[in-house]
Amino acid sequence: MDKVYQIILKRRTIRRFQQKRIPFALLKKIVNGGRLAPSGANLQPCAYIVVDNSTLLDKVFATLKWAGYIAPAGNPPEGKRPTAYIIILINKEINKYGEKDAAASIENMILTALEKGIGSCWIGSIERGRLRQILKIPEEHKIDSVLALGYPDEKSVAESFKGSVKYWKDSSGVFHVPKRDLNSILHHNVWRQK
Numbered sequence: 001m002d003k004v005y006q007i008i009l010k011r012r013t014i015r016r017f018q019q020k021r022i023p024f025a026l027l028k029k030i031v032n033g034g035r036l037a038p039s040g041a042n043l044q045p046c047a048y049i050v051v052d053n054s055t056l057l058d059k060v061f062a063t064l065k066w067a068g069y070i071a072p073a074g075n076p077p078e079g080k081r082p083t084a085y086i087i088i089l090i091n092k093e094i095n096k097y098g099e100k101d102a103a104a105s106i107e108n109m110i111l112t113a114l115e116k117g118i119g120s121c122w123i124g125s126i127e128r129g130r131l132r133q134i135l136k137i138p139e140e141h142k143i144d145s146v147l148a149l150g151y152p153d154e155k156s157v158a159e160s161f162k163g164s165v166k167y168w169k170d171s172s173g174v175f176h177v178p179k180r181d182l183n184s185i186l187h188h189n190v191w192r193q194k
């Protein structure tokens with residue numbers, strides 16, 4: 001039981017992937033999960049480009065930056081790169097402040113994907129001008145984020161916060177992601193100084 005919560009507990013960013021194709025029908029289902037996310041005033045400013053063509057995968061990859069705290073160790077090496085991307089766009093003519101809508105939609109897509117065994121990395125560090133040219137994205141659509149996808153080929157675990165938010169990789173390649181403890185950020189009824 002608690003299916004969604006279990007998936008949320010299990011979810012970690014993945015940056016190395018098996019080279020197994022994700023069926024397009026499944027990628028469409030993931031976008032559909034995003035489409036149905038909450039949206040301010042129900043304006044629904046987001047649009048999505050699914051990329052799974054091998055030439056374009058290489059070109060999109062070249063516009064992305066990975067795991068800044070440990071760069072370049074977090075870069076997916078050749079043979080471990082994402083097998084699909086979803087580019088999340090915001091139509092500024094519908095809502096120029098659509099970032100929260102995009103974020104809700106992205107999290108929906110991450111969880112929809114994970115339920116099907118697909119790992120992902122939400123990427124905000126993008127050479128946007130270059131990506132716009134590669135994918136012929138029209139000017140009124142702002143590039144919000146890229147969601148990199150694939151069947152996982154690495155392990156990542158959450159650990160309790162010990163003074164630093166910096167994720168790290170151990171000698172066996174396992175990612176460790178410090179998360180602030182619940183009691184340090186949870187207040188009940190009124191703010192209580194910790």
Ligand SMILES: Cc1cc2nc3c(=O)[nH]c(=O)nc-3n(C[C@H](O)[C@H](O)[C@H](O)COP(=O)(O)O)c2cc1C
Pocket residue numbers: 011012013014015065066067068121122123124125126156167177
């Ligand atoms: C808005 C946003 C932008 C992010 N941008 C990048 C990015 O450009 N490159 C990257 O490797 N990871 C990126 N991430 C992933 C974060 O590094 C990751 O979520 C964080 O380290 C926590 O790890 P977890 O997702 O496993 O909990 C981004 C995440 C968010 C929410």
